[in-house]
Amino acid sequence: MTPSPASSEGRDTPVPQVRTLEKELEKGWRDHRAGVSSSAAMKLVEESGDGRLVMNFGPQHPATHGTLRSIFTLEGETITEADVEIGFLHTGFEKLGENMTYQQWVTVSDRMNYLSAINNNVGYSVAVEELLGIDVPPRCASLRVIMSELSRIADHILCVGLQGMDLGAFSVMLWAFEKRELVYDIIEAVCGARLTTSWTRVGGIMRDVPEFFPDLVYSFLDEFPPLVEEIHMMLLNNKIFVDRVKEIGIVSKENARSWGLSGPIARASGLDVDVRRDTPYLGYDQYNFKVPVQTEGDSFSRYMQRMEEIEQSLEIIRQAMATLPGGPVVHDDFKTSLPAKDAVHNDMESLIHHFKLVMLGHGIRPKPGSSIYSATEAPCGELGYFINSDGSDTAYRLRVRPPSLYNYAIFPRVVEGGMLSDAVAVLSSFHIIAGELDR
Amino acid sequence: MAEMYPPHAALPADLQKMVLDTIEHQGQTQLRCKVPDHRSLLVDFRNQQGYDYLVDVTALDHLGKDTPERFEIVYVLRRLADPRHQFRLHAWLSESEPSLASVVDLWDSARWGERETHDMFGIVFDGNPDLRRLLMPEDYPAFPLLKDYPLTGREERRQFPRVVPRGDQMVEEEPTDYPTSIGRGMHTPEYDEEVRRDSKPRQ
Amino acid sequence: MGLENLLSGEGFLTTTVNSIVNWGRKNALWPMPFGTACCAIEMMATFSGRYDISRFGAEVVRFSPRQADLLIVSGRISLKMMPVLQKIYRQMPEPKWVISMGACASCGGVFDTYTLIQGVDQFIPVDVYVPGCPPRPESLLDAVFEVQKLVGEETFDSGKHGS
Numbered sequence: 001m002t003p004s005p006a007s008s009e010g011r012d013t014p015v016p017q018v019r020t021l022e023k024e025l026e027k028g029w030r031d032h033r034a035g036v037s038s039s040a041a042m043k044l045v046e047e048s049g050d051g052r053l054v055m056n057f058g059p060q061h062p063a064t065h066g067t068l069r070s071i072f073t074l075e076g077e078t079i080t081e082a083d084v085e086i087g088f089l090h091t092g093f094e095k096l097g098e099n100m101t102y103q104q105w106v107t108v109s110d111r112m113n114y115l116s117a118i119n120n121n122v123g124y125s126v127a128v129e130e131l132l133g134i135d136v137p138p139r140c141a142s143l144r145v146i147m148s149e150l151s152r153i154a155d156h157i158l159c160v161g162l163q164g165m166d167l168g169a170f171s172v173m174l175w176a177f178e179k180r181e182l183v184y185d186i187i188e189a190v191c192g193a194r195l196t197t198s199w200t201r202v203g204g205i206m207r208d209v210p211e212f213f214p215d216l217v218y219s220f221l222d223e224f225p226p227l228v229e230e231i232h233m234m235l236l237n238n239k240i241f242v243d244r245v246k247e248i249g250i251v252s253k254e255n256a257r258s259w260g261l262s263g264p265i266a267r268a269s270g271l272d273v274d275v276r277r278d279t280p281y282l283g284y285d286q287y288n289f290k291v292p293v294q295t296e297g298d299s300f301s302r303y304m305q306r307m308e309e310i311e312q313s314l315e316i317i318r319q320a321m322a323t324l325p326g327g328p329v330v331h332d333d334f335k336t337s338l339p340a341k342d343a344v345h346n347d348m349e350s351l352i353h354h355f356k357l358v359m360l361g362h363g364i365r366p367k368p369g370s371s372i373y374s375a376t377e378a379p380c381g382e383l384g385y386f387i388n389s390d391g392s393d394t395a396y397r398l399r400v401r402p403p404s405l406y407n408y409a410i411f412p413r414v415v416e417g418g419m420l421s422d423a424v425a426v427l428s429s430f431h432i433i434a435g436e437l438d439r
Numbered sequence: 440m441a442e443m444y445p446p447h448a449a450l451p452a453d454l455q456k457m458v459l460d461t462i463e464h465q466g467q468t469q470l471r472c473k474v475p476d477h478r479s480l481l482v483d484f485r486n487q488q489g490y491d492y493l494v495d496v497t498a499l500d501h502l503g504k505d506t507p508e509r510f511e512i513v514y515v516l517r518r519l520a521d522p523r524h525q526f527r528l529h530a531w532l533s534e535s536e537p538s539l540a541s542v543v544d545l546w547d548s549a550r551w552g553e554r555e556t557h558d559m560f561g562i563v564f565d566g567n568p569d570l571r572r573l574l575m576p577e578d579y580p581a582f583p584l585l586k587d588y589p590l591t592g593r594e595e596r597r598q599f600p601r602v603v604p605r606g607d608q609m610v611e612e613e614p615t616d617y618p619t620s621i622g623r624g625m626h627t628p629e630y631d632e633e634v635r636r637d638s639k640p641r642q
Numbered sequence: 643m644g645l646e647n648l649l650s651g652e653g654f655l656t657t658t659v660n661s662i663v664n665w666g667r668k669n670a671l672w673p674m675p676f677g678t679a680c681c682a683i684e685m686m687a688t689f690s691g692r693y694d695i696s697r698f699g700a701e702v703v704r705f706s707p708r709q710a711d712l713l714i715v716s717g718r719i720s721l722k723m724m725p726v727l728q729k730i731y732r733q734m735p736e737p738k739w740v741i742s743m744g745a746c747a748s749c750g751g752v753f754d755t756y757t758l759i760q761g762v763d764q765f766i767p768v769d770v771y772v773p774g775c776p777p778r779p780e781s782l783l784d785a786v787f788e789v790q791k792l793v794g795e796e797t798f799d800s801g802k803h804g805s
Contacts, residue, residue, distance in 0.1 A: 059726050060676060062705040067678050067723060087574035088723040089678055092590070092755035094559075095583060099590050107752065114680035133465050177690035184687075195680055195776050257519060260493055260548025271519075278522035370464050373495070373515050373527055386513065388499055401495040401515075409551040435679050438574055438720075575757070576722050583756055592756025596721055599765050602728050609732050614764040 052080065057423070059088045065162060065427065066434025068408075070415075077419045082412040089438040097398025102128050102364045103357070105398065107198040112400065113436040115158055116151035117197045118187070119378045120436075125200040126281050127374035127385035131366050132202070134336055140204050140329040141282040146217065146320045147190065147199065148282075149313040154183040155379035156264075156306040156313075157227070159431040163303060164235060166428040167244050172234055179227045186216045202364055203337035204330030217321055221314060228310060235303075245299035249414050249426030252297060260406040263381025265430060268305040269297035275377040287319045299429035336364050363393035373401075380404050380433060404437040446470065446484070446516075446526045454483055468526040474512070477530035478540040481514065484528075485545045490516040493542070494525070496552030498532075498560045502586035509534035510562060514542075532562065541566035559584040660797055667711075667737070668793035669699040671786070674710030676730060678717030681744035684776040685716045693779035700786055707733040712789060714782075715768075718746035719759045731766045739792065741785050742768040745775045 057070040067088035073081035093112065097105050109124040110117030122144050129136065136144075161176025184194045190209050191197035199206050235241045251261070253270040266273055274291040276284040292308040294301035330337045334353035343350040356362040368391030375384040381403025390396040407430060415423040447458045447470055457476035462469040472480055484490040494515040501509055510532040518524040532539055541564035542549045551573065553564040558572040561582035572579065579595065581588050600611035673695075677685055688695050689703060704710040707730045719727055731740070742762055745751035748771040750760030762768060769792055772785045 059723065060705075060730055066682075087572075087576070088720060088726070089718065090574040090720050090722070090757050091718055091753050092583065092757050095590055096753065096755060111680055111752070114683055130465055174691050177687060178692065181687070181692050194778070195684060255547070257491055258547040260546065260552075273519065273522070279525075367464075371469065371527075372465060372467060373525075375494070382494070384495060384515070386495065386497060386515070390504075397497075397499045399495070399497045399513075401497075405551060405555070406548050409548065579721075588756070590756065591754055596757060596759055597764070599724050599728070599759075601765050602731060603767055604736065 055420075065432060066437075068427070068432060068434060068437075070412075070423070070427075072415075072420065072423065074420060077421070079415055079418055079420060079423060082415050082423070084408065084412055086408070086434070087438055089434045091439060093439040094398055094400060097395050099394060101360070101393045102202055102395065105395075106200060106202075107196075110196045110198055111435060112402070112439060113155070113378060113380060113383070113404075113433050114195060115433060116148075116155035116379050117195060118147045118151040118191070118199055119155075119376070120383065121197060121200040122148050122282070123374075123376035123378060123383045124385055125202055126376055127372060127387055128202045128364075128366075129331075130374045131370060131372040131387050131389065132336060132364070134203055134331050134333060136204055136282075136331055137328050138283065138325045139208075139327045140331075142320050142324050143205060143209060143329065144200065144282050145284065145287070146317055146324075147187070149316050149320070150183050150186060150217075150220075152379045153224070153310050153313050154180050156310050159379075159428075160231060160303060160306055162431075163245075163299075163425075163428040164231075164241070166424055167241055169235060169238065169241060172231055175227060175230065179224055182220050182223060186213075186220060189213070189216060201330070201337065203333070204328075208329045214321065214324075217317065221318060225311075225314060228307060232307065242300065244421075244425050245303060245429065247296070248299045248418065248422045249429060250296065250298045251410060251414060255410060255413075256297070259410045261381070261410065263377070263379070263403050263407065264305045264309060265302060265381065265407050267292065268294045268301040270295050273382070275375050275382050279375070281374075281376060286323075287316050289316050289319075299425050302429040361393060365389075365391055365393055367391070371397075375401070378403055378436075380431060380436065381407060383436075400436075400439055402436040402439060404432045404434075408432045408437060446488070446490075446524070449488055450480070450483060454480055469529060470526065471529045471531070473507075474530050474532045474539045477512070477514075477528065478542070480528065481516075481542050481545060484516055485542075488518075489520065490518050490524075491546075492517040492519050493546035493548045493552070496549055496556055498556045498562060498584075500560060500584065500586045507531050510537060510560065512539065512556070512562070537561060538563035538565055540564070543567050558582070561585070656798065661794075664794050664796055667796075668790040670702075671700045671712045671739075671789065671793070672702045672704050672710045673700050673712040673714050673786075674704055674707055674730070674734065676713055676715045676717075676727060678719065678723065679746070681716035681747070681776040684779055685714060685743065685782060688779040688782045693783065695783060695786065698783065698786055698790070707731075708735065710734060711738050712741065712786075713738060714741045714743055715747045715762050716743040716776075718744075718751065718753060719762055721757045721759070724759055724762075724765060727762065728766060737796070739769045739789050740766060741770045741772060741782075741789060743772045743782060743785065744777055745773060748773065751775060 053074045055072045055074055057072060059067040059069045069085040069088065071083045072079045093108055096108055100108065106121055106124055109120040112120050157176045157180055161173040164172030187197060188194050190213065191199040191206065251265065251269045256266045256269040256271040261271065262273055270293060272291065272293050277291050289312045292305060292312065294305050338357055339350040339353050344354045366389040368389065371386065371388040373384060373386045375382045383403055384401030386399035386401065387395050388397040411430060415426055446468060447455060447461060457472050457480055459471045494517050497513050499511040499513065501511060508531040512530045512532055514528045516526060516528065541553055543566060550567065550569065553567050554570060554573045556562055557564060557570050558574055559582060564570060575583065597614055599614060601614045603610050603612060675685055687693060700712065713731060713734060715727065742748045746753065747762050750758055752775065754760065770785045770788045772781050774781050
């Protein structure tokens with residue numbers, strides 16, 4: 001099996017061969033230092049005759065959110081051609097899914113979108129539960145919803161903060177991080193860890209929330225909303241910010257549909273998709289929330305979209321806290337869920353159930369040959385899991401459909417024809433998370 | 440979750456024959472076909488039936504199992520006007536000729552979906568204008584998600600020099616011999632001599 | 643070559659100049675955050691308001707390796723990223739220190755896979771390791787204190803020339 005080489009068929013301009021160009025440029029630099037005149041970069045300039053420059057917007061850069069590499073062909077400040085290279089954070093999560101049991105992989109899932117780890121955990125557990133055909137108790141569903149929305153707020157506020165920082169409004173980022181620490185306090189009280197939570201299990205969650213959980217959430221709901229107003233006041237009255245994001249990086253609705261965009265980016269372009277509303281899971285259909293949609297599709301509408309979604313998330317949290325039921329938090333079938341620890345220590349049957357679930361070779365075994373595609377709404381878009389099982393305790397294929405992958409595919413098209421500084425503004429508004437993109 | 444309803448019922452008769460079987464599991468529909476037929480089915484789904492959103496493209500490798508072919512390409516399709524109309528099309532692809540027609544002209548999201556499937560499995564999509572590797576380095580010698588490729592790889596991750604300052608220069612040496620851990624079979628590796636790490640500055 | 647060669651030995655003048663130079667260096671470390679994954683977010687939290695690293699002098703975060711002296715490798719380093727890391731490390735002028743933050747940078751962490759470097763110390767020299775997945779901001783601050791201690795022990799003939 002030989003892979004085909006990078007093919008330029010069907011394209012007007014050849015695919016920039018990234019690595020060879022780099023070697024040529026390096027050789028050219030050495031030649032230049034040794035006094036030999038024509039280097040590759042100079043050759044490019046001479047041959048084209050119009051001063052075009054190939055610039056690397058490398059994986060290590062303060063304005064690339066994560067390890068994203070762009071190669072721009074510049075003519076002055078205008079980008080004539082753009083190409084992206086990803087994979088600098090590829091870790092092999094999908095291959096790990098074939099070697100880890102279903103319960104174990106949840107720890108891996110929160111390293112994907114590390115800004116909102118709970119959404120990844122919830123998405124994965126929902127997928128495995130759908131594969132097995134089990135339901136979680138209502139309290140568990142409500143708690144998962146509350147924590148997911150808190151995590152979504154944390155993600156969106158960070159995106160807005162970084163968007164501000166990239167365009168020079170550094171205070172916005174510091175304020176965003178300060179209020180994000182409030183979310184971290186809640187997450188730490190509930191899950192034990194600030195960032196990589198691994199909170200959900202197949203059939204439930206790790207453990208029930210502490211008694212002071214309502215106080216935490218209600219004080220958060222009091223302290224957080226003023227920040228939204230402050231950020232609006234800071235940024236919307238700032239002509240520089242508004243001019244730098246308005247009508248920059250326009251993604252049309254048709255392109256959003258065709259390129260498979262989802263999440264705030266798609267909704268900012270007018271595409272009305274939201275997995276929570278379209279195919280509800282975890283009881284989202286009982287909450288009354290709006291799905292805001294903008295029309296222009298530029299970076300400004302992506303900013304407004306995220307701020308409006310934060311407000312809708314706060315609304316969902318209020319409703320979920322008001323209707324939080326009591327009861328168990330784990331599905332009560334011991335073929336999938338671990339029994340309570342004191343039962344394990346005291347009761348023979350629970351011990352056997354525990355043993356069978358934890359030991360390798362036993363554990364959760366879905367029907368052989370079954371597959372499922374299950375999607376949830378992560379802050380970046382539609383996070384989908386395609387799980388195929390062969391009847392053993394590890395998945396046969398665990399495919400993660402990352403929203404950032406399909407969101408980022410359109411990025412070169414969007415920045416072509418724009419200016420270099422607009423590329424920074426567009427990239428920060430796209431909110432690509434490299435961990436999820438590369439897995 | 441997506442509800443049960445038959446996407447293949449609206450296909451014309453000659454395309455209905457291409458659908459080998461349908462599987463319903465937990466309310467999700469899955470159609471199966473073989474590889475050259477997938478293109479006509481997808482064209483029909485896109486143009487006649489209005490499945491305008493390609494959610495994902497991926498593949499499965501059934502090495503050593505009793506399946507018609509080794510590879511199974513999965514397309515997840517959705518109709519935006521009614522998002523509950525979502526189903527998957529699985530196409531069997533043989534190992535001896537792992538190439539199939541691309542659907543880039545129908546949905547642009549297939550560009551990177553197919554690119555990643557190529558990167559991970561080595562499957563060639565004819566007609567994709569930009570079929571380079573996406574996540575792995577360009578000159579990586581293997582396709583990682585194939586079942587005969589081990590999880591820890593074949594030592595590609597140690598093929599870098601060790602960069603140390605020595606005196607005036609930055610010198611490249613052999614990498615340190617690091618005892619790597621082992622995957623599922625968790626055991627403690629044996630060391631020849633005690634591995635010591637201290638926090639003194641390097642000399 | 644330099645003044646340090648004239649001031650060799652452990653004379654009174656040398657050690658005083660030494661301690662002043664070290665005091666200045668350690669209280670004004672300029673970190674270069676090489677943040678890739680989840681640890682980068684905790685590193686950003688360390689640089690932000692609540693766990694303020696600028697209390698300890700490391701405020702000036704320089705994203706250019708030419709202007710930094712403390713490289714904080716935070717996050718998992720994959721095959722593709724390793725040459726980039728080595729290039730950045732080479733571009734930093736002496737004296738420089740490296741903090742390997744998090745389990746993935748120190749030893750590969752949770753991920754023993756085909757594409758992840760099982761510890762950056764195989765390929766670049768590391769001074770301080772910070773365990774955790776991700777380490778709390780306080781742990782990173784503790785690592786900065788360790789580096790400051792290391793800086794305080796430097797002498798002119800310890801090989802970190804370029805003073």
